[in-house]
Amino acid sequence: MNQLAEIAPAEGRLGVLLAGLGAVSTTFIAGVESVRRGLSVPHGSLTQMNTIRLGMRTENRTPLINDFVPLARLDDLVFGAWDPYPDDAMRSAETCGVLTSEDVRRVADFMKTIKPMSAVFDSDHVKKLDGKNVKKGGSKRDLAEQLRADIRRFREDNKCDRLVMIWAASTEVFLPAGDPAHATVEAFEAAMAADDPAIAPSMLYAWAAIREGVPFANGAPNLTCDIPALTDLAVQAGVPIAGKDFKTGQTLMKTILAPGLKARMLGVKGWFSTNILGNRDGEVLDDPGSFRTKEESKLGALEYILQPDLYPELYGDMYHKVRINYYPPRGDNKEGWDNIDLFGWMGYPMQIKIDFLCRDSILAAPIVLDLALFLDLASRAEMSGIQEWLSFYFKAPQTAEGLYPEHDLFIQHWKLKNTLRWLMGEEQITHLGVEYYD
Ligand SMILES: NC(=O)c1ccc[n+]([C@@H]2O[C@H](COP(=O)([O-])OP(=O)(O)OC[C@H]3O[C@@H](n4cnc5c(N)ncnc54)[C@H](O)[C@@H]3O)[C@@H](O)[C@H]2O)c1
DSSP: OOOSOOOOOOOSEEEEEEEOOSHHHHHHHHHHHHHHTTSOOOTTOHHHHOBOOBSOGGGOBOOBHHHHSOOOOGGGEEEEEEOSSOOOHHHHHHHHTOSOHHHHHTTHHHHTTOOOBOBOOOTTTSTTOOOSOBOOOSSHHHHHHHHHHHHHHHHHHTTEEEEEEEEOSOOOOOOOTTOGGGSSHHHHHHHHHTTOTTSOHHHHHHHHHHHTTOOEEEOSSSOTTOSHHHHHHHHHHTOEEEESSBOOHHHHHHHHHHHHHHHTTOEEEEEEEEEEEOSHHHHHHTSHHHHHHHHHHHHHHHHHHHOTTTOHHHHTTOEEEEEEEEOGGGTTOOEEEEEEEEEOGGGOEEEEEEEEEOOHHHHHHHHHHHHHHHHHHHHHTTOOEEOGGGGGGBSSOOOOTTOOOOOOHHHHHHHHHHHHHHHTTOOOOOOOOGGGGO
């Protein structure tokens, strides 16, 4: 049963604030607008297309998720962004080259209206970029206060009832977890004032959002809000947060396939993954510091799904390697190869080869939409802190301290839908099924 207070209705406008107005953000905005104009179908979005089974299989109750839980309507979404490059969403979409010029032109009037606010940017945290649309400030604390002022101004100017913020900006260089500056809210705020290098720009956005009561999701692998100071602050402030790193492309495939291999107790000796991509994200990831952040995020999934500690004979000696290669001719159309060396009965070897010709931002855009709508729902349902039920969307899901993350896409999907049932006071679905045979 629902253990929560009543969910406030999704009335009025929902502002979606995007840190970063690059490939993912512009593909997301253009897609929402073209759906609103009846030019597209929101493929890949659970909130727009997926149904949810309620009750017994014999009841035939399968409403759309959108009809079952009170979500904001696409018509009520307004968009804002920050980016160190001053290009509006139209120009940025053209530069990113994810969508055809014809598709961008069909929503050009709308896209031109979205101009990025000046960013909190630091080239120590993202190499290879050099935008000029950047805030100046005395200290990191001061810069974060400027972000809070932007949030308040945006809310007022656009007459928003509610806001959500999503980090869809470049991957920052690797920062180790466990820095004393990340340990408590007090230490974090003191470190902001002292310009501590352990405080990355993405953390300032997350802090500003939480302090303004705005739900926050992190689409990149940076630590950002995955530190005790900000998870604690989110709970104190009653703000839902989620992260990290949108689950698209190769990791999506891994978390679909690996659970199947494990379910059949097939062993894996090696899993080699390599990618070529040529967008700005790929260029940033060409920097070893940013790649390290991504690598950590990508490597975790298999370990957790296959559980080598529980199944040493099957997965104890697995060799897992991930490579990302910047290759400009491909643009956003990434190609991801996987070679899996597996073994079955009596140890006989087999191989699987995957060649996924994917489109990164096409896979990421519906994730941004779902996260915006679900985080807003969570906020209206008075849920706060880490929203583990949104793990479905992330490569490296945030969890409570000491809890290992669930990476299996099917467990994540089940968890998400059971959370929606729980929120609405519907029975959980266990798939036990004996009741049909009594
Ligand atoms: N495309 C995908 O499928 C996918 C999947 C998982 C994660 N991600 C992550 O999402 C993020 C965005 O991906 P993308 O393909 O849109 O990249 P992109 O390079 O096209 O866009 C990122 C934008 O962020 C801006 N930016 C950099 N630092 C900023 C800051 N401090 N504040 C505000 N803006 C800043 C850049 O100028 C750029 O315009 C990346 O971190 C990427 O790793 C993307």
